[in-house]
Amino acid sequence: MIENEAVTAARDFAFSEGPVWSVQFAQTKPGLTNAYLANLAAKWKPLMEEAKRRNVIRGYRILVAPPAHRDDWNVMIVVEVESMAALDGYSERMAELAAGLDRPEGRSQECAQFRELLGMKLVREVFLK
Template sequence: MKILAGAALAAAMALGCAGGVAQAQTAERTYDNGPVWTIGYVETKPGMFDEYMAYLNGPYRALQEAGKKRGDILAYHVLQVDGQREHEPDVILLIEFKNMAVFDRSLNELDKDTSTAFGSVVKSNQAAVKREEIRVLRGGLTARELVMMGK
């Protein structure tokens, strides 16, 4: 009797789960893929905020503007965090890309961009090492925006 009751319970649960799956499959999708965002969290070292902002207004900006000119970058923003705590970012970098395909550019194309902004790939690498003196990267992420459809 216990075996029969257990089997009946298992069957009822399986049917209940299957019904939920069927219902989920009939839900109409109300969104589509939108642009892709990268978000970078940066903590400037004490007394180095203005120097980091000079970098952002120089080579960083040149790279973003080149991306906009190509049509790969839709927008970019630099945000200042108010009231951050120790070891938290005080600058957030947002870049909006048209799609994921932008990330599949060849290394030669990327080298051309960095050479334009920094003078050469070697100088770009040296500048990257030097930036470690003025800031600490505190993480980041890449996320796709979902664009709502209808109504």
């Protein structure tokens, strides 16, 4: 029996693919880091907890660090999903959850008073073999 080339190639990788993380980098406005985190705790965290409960996401983290320079981030928000496929329809599912929690859309505009969003990346976790 001839082995499928894709299967053989996959076995040759030094890693296996894991979950996908959405990573946002934010820089809070001077003196507003605590206010931004309080806003996330009050309005964003309940949505993330419901998304986790309904298996829309696997988890989330908020990381805080001193900026390395004046244009650097100081708050990193990461949200973990099962795979790239889990992102299909993600925005719609999150909007439905937000509506169910009586959360109007527009968190980005609301958060803009506290921070500037510097960028976002989708990254995949890998597990070394």
